Amino acid sequence: xxxxxxxxxxPYPWPYDGAAxxxxxxxxxxxxxxxxxxxxxxxxAMGYDIGLTRAGLPATARLLAHAxxxxxxxxxxxxxxxxxxxxxPANKRWRSARIGAxxxxxxxxxxxxxRGEPGWEIVPEVAPVAGEVIIxxxxxxxxxxxxxxxxxxxRGITHLILTGITTDVCVHTTMREANDRGYECLIxxxxxxxxxxxxxxxxxxxxxxxxxxxxxxxxxxxxxxATAQ
Amino acid sequence: xxxIPAARPGPYAFDLSTTALLVIDMQRDFLEPGGFGASxxxxxxxxxxxxxxxxxxxxxARxxxxxxxxxxxxxxxxxxxCPPAKLSRGAPxxxxxxxxxxxxxxxRGEYGHDIIxxxxxLPDELVIxxxxxxxxxxxxxxxxxVERGIRSLLVTGVTTEVCVHTTVREANDRGYECLVxxxxxxxYFPEFQRVGLDMIAAQGGIFGWVADSAQVRAALPTxxxxxxxx
Numbered sequence: 001x002x003x004x005x006x007x008x009x010x011p012y013p014w015p016y017d018g019a020a021x022x023x024x025x026x027x028x029x030x031x032x033x034x035x036x037x038x039x040x041x042x043x044x045a046m047g048y049d050i051g052l053t054r055a056g057l058p059a060t061a062r063l064l065a066h067a068x069x070x071x072x073x074x075x076x077x078x079x080x081x082x083x084x085x086x087x088x089p090a091n092k093r094w095r096s097a098r099i100g101a102x103x104x105x106x107x108x109x110x111x112x113x114x115r116g117e118p119g120w121e122i123v124p125e126v127a128p129v130a131g132e133v134i135i136x137x138x139x140x141x142x143x144x145x146x147x148x149x150x151x152x153x154x155r156g157i158t159h160l161i162l163t164g165i166t167t168d169v170c171v172h173t174t175m176r177e178a179n180d181r182g183y184e185c186l187i188x189x190x191x192x193x194x195x196x197x198x199x200x201x202x203x204x205x206x207x208x209x210x211x212x213x214x215x216x217x218x219x220x221x222x223x224x225x226a227t228a229q
Numbered sequence: 230x231x232x233i234p235a236a237r238p239g240p241y242a243f244d245l246s247t248t249a250l251l252v253i254d255m256q257r258d259f260l261e262p263g264g265f266g267a268s269x270x271x272x273x274x275x276x277x278x279x280x281x282x283x284x285x286x287x288x289x290a291r292x293x294x295x296x297x298x299x300x301x302x303x304x305x306x307x308x309x310x311c312p313p314a315k316l317s318r319g320a321p322x323x324x325x326x327x328x329x330x331x332x333x334x335x336x337r338g339e340y341g342h343d344i345i346x347x348x349x350x351l352p353d354e355l356v357i358x359x360x361x362x363x364x365x366x367x368x369x370x371x372x373x374x375v376e377r378g379i380r381s382l383l384v385t386g387v388t389t390e391v392c393v394h395t396t397v398r399e400a401n402d403r404g405y406e407c408l409v410x411x412x413x414x415x416x417y418f419p420e421f422q423r424v425g426l427d428m429i430a431a432q433g434g435i436f437g438w439v440a441d442s443a444q445v446r447a448a449l450p451t452x453x454x455x456x457x458x459x
Binding site for chain 1: 239367
């Protein structure tokens with residue numbers, strides 16, 4: 001195993017403790033699902049430009065290959081609900097219906113945001129391989145109502161590198177949860193994306209305030225360049 | 230059922246018996262001139278404009294008998310609940326636990342850690358001490374809300390893009406319906422205030438609804454209708 005860091009990042013060279021042991025660092029790939037970045041998925045059905053949410057895929061695929069070559073823990077998350085909708089809060093369902101893409105109804109990629117449907121699967125560019133952890137989550141945050149925290153602590157993970165979509169919603173919520181739990185977080189500007197470019201930029205900017213209130217921002221190239229094997 | 234017709238992105242309906250007013254981190258360290266926030270170079274006036282409308286809303290909520298929850302961010306005096314990554318981020322001599330203008334910075338029990346006089350909790354109101362930005366992680370908040378049958382949260386406090394946003398995101402994932410009151414939440418940075426509120430109401434209200442406190446006050450009955458819950 002090797003180490004990552006110090007990585008040039010905003011607002012401080014990441015991580016706070018000098019370098020992250022790759023055995024204690026996980027790469028988080030958040031919600032790279034057809035529903036959020038594929039044709040016919042939920043985001044497409046709502047009328048947003050999936051070009052914005054797909055923008056981070058090539059860089060994430062490169063970083064994923066790098067992490068695998070280092071033997072790092074890779075964790076994929078998927079947002080979705082069980083087919084009976086028993087874990088779907090009423091207000092979440094109501095809101096999705098209101099904008100014309102009700103969770104659980106049929107769409108071009110199967111029932112929207114339902115576990116097991118084609119639209120809920122992770123896109124091929126960054127698909128999990130055997131041995132990687134997959135976390136199914138009912139909310140925006142990957143820690144709430146999942147075993148993510150237990151998995152990370154069991155593996156001795158203390159540092160997280162975050163990729164995924166969307167920057168301002170699921171990635172930010174998860175980063176906030178991780179930060180409160182004491183994980184040292186690094187979010188990658190080129191491996192994330194949002195349905196609105198201004199929200200992507202603002203979400204990254206927020207991370208950097210107050211000395212790094214939620215952690216740091218950098219790019220995948222900087223992470224790869226700062227790796228020592 | 231009461232309704233706020235002009236809420237973004239659409240009308241917000243709530244029932245007084247299942248609604249709580251959440252007042253987040255209105256602490257001296259963040260709001261008072263000469264406090265910790267100010268010592269970092271922040272303009273506390275950006276937060277202090279929240280005090281008057283929030284005090285008025287709090288008075289009306291008390292008159293109606295609404296459940297009221299205050300939160301405070303802070304750590305134990307021995308810092309055993311402060312993650313190393315959080316501790317290391319402050320500038321030297323202005324870190325959590327260091328002696329600041331109003332006592333040890335962000336330490337429970339210190340003068341600066343407590344809520345400002347204008348919004349001081351009454352004895353029967355809930356006060357949640359939290360070690361993080363979110364009010365749900367590592368606290369008893371969710372249990373207390375479930376116990377009282379609360380489903381809707383009127384969200385106020387500081388700062389909009391940090392503790393308010395983190396708490397709203399946690400609440401939303403747990404199924405609570407959050408109405409964030411734009412004039413009762415504040416950020417040191419006007420741009421984050423604007424974009425923070427926009428993000429709540431984006432995509433059909435992905436985290437909740439946004440309105441002004443005047444709209445809520447106009448909807449509340451003028452006399453108490455609820456029995457105290459305890």
